[in-house]
Amino acid sequence: MGFNLKLAMFKPALKFAMERSGHGAALGFKLTRVGRGEVEMTFPYKEEVIGNPITGVVHGGVIVSLLDTCCGCAAITVLDRRAITPTMDLRLDYMHPAEPKKPIFVSAKVYRNTANVIFCRGSAWQDDEDNPIAHCVATFMKVDAEDMRFSDILRRRVNRLFGSISKPSKEVLEEPK
């Protein structure tokens, strides 16, 4: 695989967006590898996200977040046009509980990229990649960024600031009938 400038510039941007804001920053995972259709992440153990207070094992929800993020990132890397990729569905199988105080490694791969849907699979493991904690399949929709009109985004922002004073454009368009 040759050098891809677009992908090379894309990685730091994706890393920044995922690791420095919102839930990614709260969880504190790191994107360790970003390739076309393949993303890897590492999550250090955290006391705050324990799900079983007896054993100290992290909550399944953390694994959901990690796999959703990792698969979502992998989906973004295969886009060839300006689009966003909301998750359609996510299915997780928990093979065995995670061990406390150990980092969790996550990898995701796009295995099919069609005109409208991106199919991903991901897995999370600790010691042995062949003996994962959890495995998942996720599908993502391709929504063209052009479909999201600037006026709609602006209106949404105004609504958020001042309450619902303006209606979304769809309803406005339907009114004249």
Place this chain on the structure above:
Amino acid sequence: MTQEISAPENIDGRLRQDQITETVITARRANDPQKILDLIPYSSFIGAQARVESESVLYWLERRASNIGNPSLPAIHGGVIGGFLELSAAIEVLYVLDVSVVPKVVDFSLDYLRPGRYKTIYANCTVLRQGKKLVNVSATAWQDDLARPIATARCHFLLP
């Protein structure tokens, strides 16, 4: 129940099973599922809360900057919605069924129906089937209108 064994000191701030059993029983008697949620650190990490409303449990997740997934919309992180529904389903098993061991999740399936806007998310759960070993719970999340859910989940738990 295990009073004859002298209770060992909690290691690492971990709880013992008898403490969990006690809290679960207290919560059922007091009609307060929040007591069970308080046992699980992850619930305060995402800010999940619960109360009994018209004889079923209502779970909710107040908006919080650390739960944002897409800062430009802003929308709640899909993983948080998933984690919240999985947590709600587990609490439902502990609170409604005669189970006092934190249930083991086997699989979890989540359909995203609408984006989670940056405001409170509500959820309710239904135990669809309880077998000797397996429990199937369905969970629905919504924001403004119960009839317009933002996500639905289905979860299998293994009982000890």
